[in-house]
Amino acid sequence: MQKAVKYLLIGFFAFCVCHTKAQQNLTLFLMHDVPQANYVNPAVSYECNWIVGLPGLSSVHANYNNSAFSISEGLRYDSSVDSSYFNFDNVIDNMNNTEILHSSVYYTPVYVGFRLKENWITFSITEKVTTFNTMPKEAAELLWYGNTPFIGREAAINGTRANGLHFREYALGIARDVSERLSLGVHAKLLFGKGTVYTPKSEGGLTTNANNFGLLVDLDTKIHTSFPIDVELDDEGYVRNVELRDDIDWSEYMMNKRNLGVGFDFGFIYQYDEKTTFSGSLLNLGFIAWGTELNTFVSDGVFEFTGTDSSTDFNSGDYTEEINDSLRHQFLPVPDEGGFTTRLTPELYLGATRTLTNHLNAGAVFYSRIQRNKIMPAFTLSANTYDYRRLNASVSYTAINGDYFNIGAGLGIKMGVFHLHAAADNVLGFLKLENQRNLNLRFGLSIVPRCSEPREKKQRSNKGISAMPCYHSPYKGEKRIKR
Numbered sequence: 001m002q003k004a005v006k007y008l009l010i011g012f013f014a015f016c017v018c019h020t021k022a023q024q025n026l027t028l029f030l031m032h033d034v035p036q037a038n039y040v041n042p043a044v045s046y047e048c049n050w051i052v053g054l055p056g057l058s059s060v061h062a063n064y065n066n067s068a069f070s071i072s073e074g075l076r077y078d079s080s081v082d083s084s085y086f087n088f089d090n091v092i093d094n095m096n097n098t099e100i101l102h103s104s105v106y107y108t109p110v111y112v113g114f115r116l117k118e119n120w121i122t123f124s125i126t127e128k129v130t131t132f133n134t135m136p137k138e139a140a141e142l143l144w145y146g147n148t149p150f151i152g153r154e155a156a157i158n159g160t161r162a163n164g165l166h167f168r169e170y171a172l173g174i175a176r177d178v179s180e181r182l183s184l185g186v187h188a189k190l191l192f193g194k195g196t197v198y199t200p201k202s203e204g205g206l207t208t209n210a211n212n213f214g215l216l217v218d219l220d221t222k223i224h225t226s227f228p229i230d231v232e233l234d235d236e237g238y239v240r241n242v243e244l245r246d247d248i249d250w251s252e253y254m255m256n257k258r259n260l261g262v263g264f265d266f267g268f269i270y271q272y273d274e275k276t277t278f279s280g281s282l283l284n285l286g287f288i289a290w291g292t293e294l295n296t297f298v299s300d301g302v303f304e305f306t307g308t309d310s311s312t313d314f315n316s317g318d319y320t321e322e323i324n325d326s327l328r329h330q331f332l333p334v335p336d337e338g339g340f341t342t343r344l345t346p347e348l349y350l351g352a353t354r355t356l357t358n359h360l361n362a363g364a365v366f367y368s369r370i371q372r373n374k375i376m377p378a379f380t381l382s383a384n385t386y387d388y389r390r391l392n393a394s395v396s397y398t399a400i401n402g403d404y405f406n407i408g409a410g411l412g413i414k415m416g417v418f419h420l421h422a423a424a425d426n427v428l429g430f431l432k433l434e435n436q437r438n439l440n441l442r443f444g445l446s447i448v449p450r451c452s453e454p455r456e457k458k459q460r461s462n463k464g465i466s467a468m469p470c471y472h473s474p475y476k477g478e479k480r481i482k483r
Contacts (some may be wrong), residue, residue: 026380027408034412042185043267045120048451055113059444061106104130122173193259262286275355284344291339
């Protein structure tokens, strides 16, 4: 049994770490001269009349967070056999009560921004895949060590969840100055869900009787899916096997428009005084209602397995088969004609900058992702350039997930009609991936059809970052430059 559950635990971590490639954009947030900062603050606009994302390469964003461990923390070398192995004992010893593994991939093939009178209008289409998984320490111990450490007591698995989500987002945004000091922005988003696995809650545990080694499993959980799968049942109606459908029409899957959702982003930029600027945004307020390819599996309460004694070989195939047969009777497929709803993961950014020179400011950003009533904060310090024609840059330091050494960098480069952007919160991490708990990267290429210089030379600002440098600054005393 212990061998089987060890493989299950390895599979869980391997899925979270390897199959979901590296959402926060902490370095990018204060780079207001880079138009793609509008992704994380809808109040940011651009200096030019038009910007069009290069088809197929407008923006790619990948993010990976693991609060439990880095690969190097578990990887060990055995000189006696000249090979490496993964030491889950060390990983579990260093786990907190509940660990989080989160990853996202965002691909934006279509992005357009243009000025309409006093407004900066944006439109984008983004394909989003994200996972969020939680693992309590006792659940990890149970999977890795088996039930031996829990004889006479319960191994709680409250909060164990594995969730995945794939959806397409159509976003329409508007940014506008509402006063000389204040700019506001909003994105309204139409969402189409493609596939999901969603666990609303998980409570219960496994108790091992100290006298007869009987097992009492009390499990209260539900798993929703919206995906083209086949569910095989045994003669008693319990789940025997779940697998992908053989004849999936992937074009129909990608164009499915029946799982409808909505979302909103809000942002602001406020000039407090001549040198100090505050900005912030609240992203991903919304939900998706799922109604196609539905399957729901519900645990069936309590079962007791008493066919063992002190001489039982817990690792034998017969024992494992008996346990598996019993566990299968915990889950029954149930009708889900009404569908279910998943919420987006809200994100909060709060930033401030202080002018240092005519082209440089210092900034700080507080960030938090709010997932399942859990707040996952991060903090960033940065130095940012502004008001340069061809190049804007940023260097940053970030603390996140118990990792206090993340050095980031960002670039916005104008090359004729092309505009390149790239930003990462942990640049050095890409040199040694096995040491990292947090990685993210955003990059893309845009075309600027028209962006001629103003007829009269623009007055350089010494008041901080400029969200819309060619046309106007939201800061007091600078007026819009007509073109």
